Amino acid sequence: MAYDHFVEHLFPNDLIPTLKRRLNNILGHEKADVIENKIESAIRVLKKLDQFEVVHVIKTWANSWASTFRFHEDKRLPCLLGCPSGQDCMKHYQSRLSLHTIVYDALGKGDDWSEFADLGIANPSREGLRA
Numbered sequence: 359m360a361y362d363h364f365v366e367h368l369f370p371n372d373l374i375p376t377l378k379r380r381l382n383n384i385l386g387h388e389k390a391d392v393i394e395n396k397i398e399s400a401i402r403v404l405k406k407l408d409q410f411e412v413v414h415v416i417k418t419w420a421n422s423w424a425s426t427f428r429f430h431e432d433k434r435l436p437c438l439l440g441c442p443s444g445q446d447c448m449k450h451y452q453s454r455l456s457l458h459t460i461v462y463d464a465l466g467k468g469d470d471w472s473e474f475a476d477l478g479i480a481n482p483s484r485e486g487l488r489a
């Protein structure tokens with residue numbers, strides 16, 4: 359019992375505050391209310407996915423994919439998807455003009471960007487989080 363309190367004090371579970379902070383950095387402050395109000399329901403949906411899918415979503419929300427901008431490398435690459443003016447950073451890959459096109463073309467969703475535009479936060483669904 360004392361051990362549990364000791365561990366909880368030393369290693370507090372700050373996953374949700376961390377995800378909120380990092381999602382704000384990726385999506386911008388105009389999505390702050392959506393992130394604040396929807397993150398917990400998105401996490402409830404997330405728990406229904408396979409463990410490997412959960413890891414991918416958490417890595418995306420936490421901006422923990424490897425990119426030259428995230429690692430502050432001396433030589434920062436352009437968009438790895440070939441956008442002429444894009445940068446190798448999560449904020450760009452989240453943008454409508456890059457990864458959305460590839461994902462939604464692959465899913466046959468046409469121009470419906472709504473599920474992916476906020477990384478599955480606003481209207482969390484299993485399909486949206488998988489995208």
Ligand SMILES: [Zn+2]
Nearest residue numbers: 437441444456
């Ligand atoms: Zn791009």
